[in-house]
Amino acid sequence: MTFEEYVAARGQALVRFAALLTGDQHRAEDLVQDALTKAYLRWAHIRRGDDPDVYLRRLVLNGSRSWWRRRANRELPAEAAPEQATPGRLDAEAAERDALWRLIRALPEQQRAVVVLRYYEDLDDAAIARVLDCSAATVRTHAMRALHRLRGAYLEGVTP
The missing domain is CATH 1.10.8 (Helicase, Ruva Protein; domain 3)
Structure with a gap:
């Protein structure tokens, strides 16, 4: 190729x-x-x-x-004020998805990478381990910690 x-x-x-x-x-x-x-x-x-x-x-x-x-790259995008979405509407689903993405972006770098590679790129532990240059057990640990953190924050309704 x-x-x-x-x-x-x-x-x-x-x-x-x-x-x-x-x-x-x-x-x-x-x-x-x-x-x-x-x-x-x-x-x-x-x-x-x-x-x-x-x-x-x-x-x-x-x-x-x-x-x-890099020292010069410490800017962070400002979060827009969330609008209150009405349940059952498409914008409510989008608001929920955006809230979840804010939680994912708040994860530590390795945990965020594992979540993206596993659930969005659909890679198995061995492939993720090769990308991140770590062991498959480390991948599973990062995934477990990330999911635990996401579940806790999501159930509490906390956004970063």
């Missing part, structure tokens, strides 16, 4: 993954662009490996971590 074919087939999935990690579509596009630039230079080596998706997801994840480490 050529680099262009890979980007055409998997580019949007990488942007979606980055957007779920960061909560910011524009930053996600920048992260994926940076990751693809790095991958292009090593594509011959990457495509010979076991799974190019793991390598690219790791590049995106590491890029996200590096962005937050």
